[in-house]
Amino acid sequence: MSLMIYNTLNRKKEEFIPLHPGRVYIYVCGPTVYGHSHIGHAKSYISFDAIIRYFRYLGYRVKYVQNITDVGHLTDDADEGEDKIIKKAREEKLDPMEVAQYFTWSYFDDMAALGVLRPDISPHATGHIPEQIELIETLLEKGFAYEVNGSVYFDVHRFPEYGKLSGRRVEELEAGARIDVNPEKRHPADFALWKKADPSHLMKWRSPWSLGYPGWHIECSAMSMKYLGETFDIHGGGLDNVFPHHECEIAQSEAATGKPFVRYWMHNNMVSMAGEKMSKSAGNVLLIKDLLKQYSPLAFRLFILSSHYRSRLEFSDEAMKGAEQGLERLSGVVARLQEVQSQAEEIDGFSPPISIEEYYRRFEEAMNDDFNTPRAIAVLFDLAKEVNQYLTTNTKYHKPFVDELHLFYRKLATDVLGILPEKIAPTAEALSSGMVEKLVKVTIDVRALLRKEKNWNLADYIRDSLQEIGIILEDRPDGSTGWKFKK
RNA sequence: GGCGCCGUACCCAAGUGGCUAAGGGAGAGGUCUGCAAAACCUCCAUUCGGCGGUUCGAAUCCGCCCGGCGCCUCCA
Numbered sequence: 301m302s303l304m305i306y307n308t309l310n311r312k313k314e315e316f317i318p319l320h321p322g323r324v325y326i327y328v329c330g331p332t333v334y335g336h337s338h339i340g341h342a343k344s345y346i347s348f349d350a351i352i353r354y355f356r357y358l359g360y361r362v363k364y365v366q367n368i369t370d371v372g373h374l375t376d377d378a379d380e381g382e383d384k385i386i387k388k389a390r391e392e393k394l395d396p397m398e399v400a401q402y403f404t405w406s407y408f409d410d411m412a413a414l415g416v417l418r419p420d421i422s423p424h425a426t427g428h429i430p431e432q433i434e435l436i437e438t439l440l441e442k443g444f445a446y447e448v449n450g451s452v453y454f455d456v457h458r459f460p461e462y463g464k465l466s467g468r469r470v471e472e473l474e475a476g477a478r479i480d481v482n483p484e485k486r487h488p489a490d491f492a493l494w495k496k497a498d499p500s501h502l503m504k505w506r507s508p509w510s511l512g513y514p515g516w517h518i519e520c521s522a523m524s525m526k527y528l529g530e531t532f533d534i535h536g537g538g539l540d541n542v543f544p545h546h547e548c549e550i551a552q553s554e555a556a557t558g559k560p561f562v563r564y565w566m567h568n569n570m571v572s573m574a575g576e577k578m579s580k581s582a583g584n585v586l587l588i589k590d591l592l593k594q595y596s597p598l599a600f601r602l603f604i605l606s607s608h609y610r611s612r613l614e615f616s617d618e619a620m621k622g623a624e625q626g627l628e629r630l631s632g633v634v635a636r637l638q639e640v641q642s643q644a645e646e647i648d649g650f651s652p653p654i655s656i657e658e659y660y661r662r663f664e665e666a667m668n669d670d671f672n673t674p675r676a677i678a679v680l681f682d683l684a685k686e687v688n689q690y691l692t693t694n695t696k697y698h699k700p701f702v703d704e705l706h707l708f709y710r711k712l713a714t715d716v717l718g719i720l721p722e723k724i725a726p727t728a729e730a731l732s733s734g735m736v737e738k739l740v741k742v743t744i745d746v747r748a749l750l751r752k753e754k755n756w757n758l759a760d761y762i763r764d765s766l767q768e769i770g771i772i773l774e775d776r777p778d779g780s781t782g783w784k785f786k787k
Numbered sequence: 788g789g790c791g792c793c794g795u796a797c798c799c800a801a802g803u804g805g806c807u808a809a810g811g812g813a814g815a816g817g818u819c820u821g822c823a824a825a826a827c828c829u830c831c832a833u834u835c836g837g838c839g840g841u842u843c844g845a846a847u848c849c850g851c852c853c854g855g856c857g858c859c860u861c862c863a
Contacts, residue, residue, distance in 0.1 A: 344863035472789055538863030619799040622812030674801050678810035774824050
C-alpha cells in the first residue's frame, strides 16, 4: 500500500517516493509575524502537523522547515505600499523587530496550545539576508535578473516555465494585470528580488546594489534550499500562495540551480465563515487565542481534521460544538479502556471479538490516500462503537486485548492526529491518592447510603452540587458510581 | 476580463463509474436506571443544486443552466 499525495504541479495524486530513502525533506510556508494568528492559519499548520506526524508514524525521518517571515511582505500594490511589519511598528511606535518578535512568540504560543509539534528548523527571513543576496547574485550572473536603480527584478521571460504551477501564462498576466505598472520593470509580471529602500524605510540591509531589503519571495527559496537542498521532497502552504508566491519561488530556485526545486507541492484549502474566506483584509477573523477561550484545542483539531486538508472548511459554533461532542465520545471510550486496564486479566482461550489489525489497515489506507483524515477519524469512531460493545457486554476483560485497544488509540488518535491527550482526565479508578479524590470518594459513599435509604432529594442535591463545581457523577447499572471532571 | 474550485440530510463532512450514499453532531423512539449521565439498539438523504446526454449502470463522466467561492495585490 503506497502513500499517494496530490501534487499541485500535476493536479493529480502521485505515489510518494522520497528523494532519499527513508527520509522526508519538507518545507511549509510559515506566518508573516505582524499580527496574532487566526484559525485559518491554524488549519494550515494543524493539517501539516498531522501529515508530518503520519510520516513519522510510517517510520520516515522527517526534516521539517518552516520559515518565520519577519520582513518583506507589502500591504498594497505589488511594489509600492508599506511593509506590513513596518506599518504595524509605525502604528504602535515600536521597533519593527519588536513587532516581529512579539508576534513570533505569539505564534509559537498558539501552536503549542494547539498541540502542533515544532518544526525542526524555524528560520527567520531577517537572519538569512546574506543567503538571499547570494541567490540574487547568482540570478544576475546567469542573466535571469536585471538591476535598475538599485533594485533587482526577476525577468519572467527568461524562464519559459513560469506559470507551470499555477497554470498561468505570462501573456495572460499581462492582459489582466490590475497592478499599477512599475516603470522600472521590463515586464509587468517581473517581480522584485531586491528593493532599494527610500531613506525613511525602517528595515534595510547593505547589498551590492543598494541599501535596501529583499523581495517577497526570495526568502523561501534561499532558506528552503539552504536547509533542505537544491531539490527537496515537499513544499507546502496555503492555496492562496500558489500564485504568485510559489510560482516565483520555482522560477528563482530553478533558474539559479538548473535543477528541479520541489518534487511534491501540497496546498491546503481555506477556512471560511459565513461562506467567505477568513482573512485579515476581509475582517472576518477569529483569533486562535479567542477560539481557545471557548473551545478545547483538541476539539478544534478534531474539527480541522474532520475535513480534508484540500477542502474548504466552514467554521461555525454549531460545527465546533459538534466537534466537542465527538471528542467527548472518543475520549470516553479511551477513558473506559484506561479504567478497565487495571482490573483486566489473562483469560484462557480468549478470542478477540474485534480485529484490531483491520482497523489499523483501514486507518492507514485512508491516510495513504492523500492524508484523508476525515476517513481516518471515521475509523476511530467505528472502532469506538465496537469497543464500547465489548466493554458493556463483558464483565471480565482480557488484559492483552485491552492493552492493544488502548495502544491503537494512543498511536493513531494521540500520536498521529493529536486529537486525544496523552492521559485522559482522571477517573476515580485511575487515581489512588490526592485530597480531591478522597473527598469525592467520601461524598460518593455518603450519597450511596442516602440512595440506599431512597433519600433521592439529598442524593440528587449532592450530585447537582458537585456538577456545579465541575465534577460529574455517573451511576452505573451495577450500583457503583464513577466520576470525572467536567471538560 | 483571465485561470480555477465547489454545491451531498438541520449543522460539519467523506465518497468522484457498480454491493444497502462513510463518520461526527443535532433530532426521534427504545434498553438500562429511583431520576440523570454514559453506553448500547433502532430510526433519521429511494437520493447527492436543476435539466438534458453518455453508459448495462452516475452523486461520480459530458453539455447547458442556477447558486456560492478562490486566485489573478499581501494572505495559511
